[in-house]
Amino acid sequence: MPAREHRQIASDTVLSKQRVVTEAVRLADSEGVDGLSMRRLAGALGAGAMSLYHYVASKTELLDAMIDAVFEEIELPPEEADWQTAMRRRAVSAREVLARHPWAIGLMESRTTPGPANLRHREAVTACLRRAGFPILMATHANWLLDSYVYGFALQEASLPFDTADELANLTEDVFLPQLPPDEFPYLNESAAALVAAGYDPREEFTFGLDLVLAALEPLRTSA
Amino acid sequence: MPAREHRQIASDTVLSKQRVVTEAVRLADSEGVDGLSMRRLAGALGAGAMSLYHYVASKTELLDAMIDAVFEEIELPPEEADWQTAMRRRAVSAREVLARHPWAIGLMESRTTPGPANLRHREAVTACLRRAGFPILMATHANWLLDSYVYGFALQEASLPFDTADELANLTEDVFLPQLPPDEFPYLNESAAALVAAGYDPREEFTFGLDLVLAALEPLRTSA
DNA sequence: ACTATTATCGTACGTTGTACTATTGTCAAG
C-alpha cells in the first residue's frame, strides 16, 4: 500500500470515496433519491461519469455507503448517563438525522448488509442496555422495540407533505378536509381540527411515544 | 357514463385498472420493486406496454394504487372487541401484510397522498381509540406510536436477510460472526449467540413490543 | 528514462418511463 499519509492540502479538486459519498448524500437531500444519477453526481463533482467507478464498484455500493454515512451522523448513547437518558439522546438524534435525510429510510428496506458505522451503533446501544441490567433476550426485545419506533416514526414523518404547523393548517383546510366527507370520516375530521388547533411539532410528538416506551421498558431490567 | 353493469363473463383477457394493479403487486412480490417495469408488467398481462396507460396515468400513480391495494389487505380493528384486542388484531394483520409485500414499506417514504383504503383504515383506527375513551389528542399520540411501531418493525423485518430460525443460525455462523471481532463487538457477539440459541420468530418478537405498548397506553384513557 | 500502476473519462449498449401517433372495436344518432 504505497498510499502515503500526506493528504493533499485541499481535497476540493481531488476525488475520493469520501467526497463521492458526501456529495451523493447532499444531492439526495436536495433532489431526492430519484434525482441522484451517476451522471448528475459526477457533474456536481466536476468529473466524468465513469470516474466515479474508481471509488465505488456500483451504484448499489454507493447507496450502501450513503446509508452508513447517515448512521455516522447519529449520536451514540453517552456512556456516563443513566440508560433512559442515554437511549433518549440517541433516539432523538436518530430521528433528527433521518428527518434530514428522508431518502435513507426508504433505502434501508432493500439493503441488507450493515456498514461499519451501523455496527458500531448497534454495539453501543446493546452495550448500554446490557449494562443497565437488561438480560440478553430482554435487551434484544428492547432493541427491536426502540428501533422500530424510531424508524417507523421517521418513515411516517418523511411521508408527511408538510414541515411546519402553518403548512399543516393550510393543507388541512385546502387539501385534506375536502377529501374527507364528514359523514364518512367523522373521526378523521375531528382529529384534523384538533391537530390544527393544538399545532404539531414532530419533536414533541416523538418524545411523547419515546418516553412512554422507555418507561414501559424500565421494569424489565434486573437492576441487581 | 354509458359503462353498463354487465361485466364481461371472464375478466381474464380483458384489462382493467384492477387487473393491472393486482398483477403489478404480484410482480413486485416476486421480483422486487426494481424488477417492475411497465414493459414487464404489460408482458405479464399479455398486452403492449402503452396499453397500461389507459388505466394508470403514470407509473407513479400505479405505485400509489399498489400501496392502497396493500392497505386493503390489512384487517380493520373489529368493532365489537375491547380496544386492546382490536388494536392488536389490526397491528398483527398489518405486520403480516407488510411482510408479504416488503416493497410497500420503502415506497411509503416517497408517496404522500393516502388512497381511499388508507383513509378508511385510519378512520377505523381513530374511531376505535376514541370510543375506547382516549381524548382526541391522546388518540393522535396513540396512533403515531402504534403506527410507528408497526411500520418500523416491518421495515426492520424487511431488511433482514433471513426468514427462518435455521437461516438465521447459518448466516450468523457463516456471515455475521466473521464480521464481528469479539474484542470490538463483544455485546453483539453475545447477542448473536443468545439469539441463535433462543431462536427467532418475527411474530413473537412483534407481539412482545406490541403488548408492551398497548399496556403503556391503557392509563391514558379517560375510561369514563 | 522506462515501466507499472493509478486515476480519469468517451463511447456504446441495453433498459427505462412515456409523448406522440396510428389503428382498431363499439355504439348512438342520423
Next chain:
DNA sequence: CTTGACAATAGTACAACGTACGATAATAGT
C-alpha cells in the same frame, strides 16, 4: 345502414439511466 365519436390497444421514438469496455493521462518505483 351509415356515420361519427369515443374507448381501447399498440408501435415508434426519445431522453435519461447504469455500466462494460477500452483508451488515455498522470504518477510512482526502479
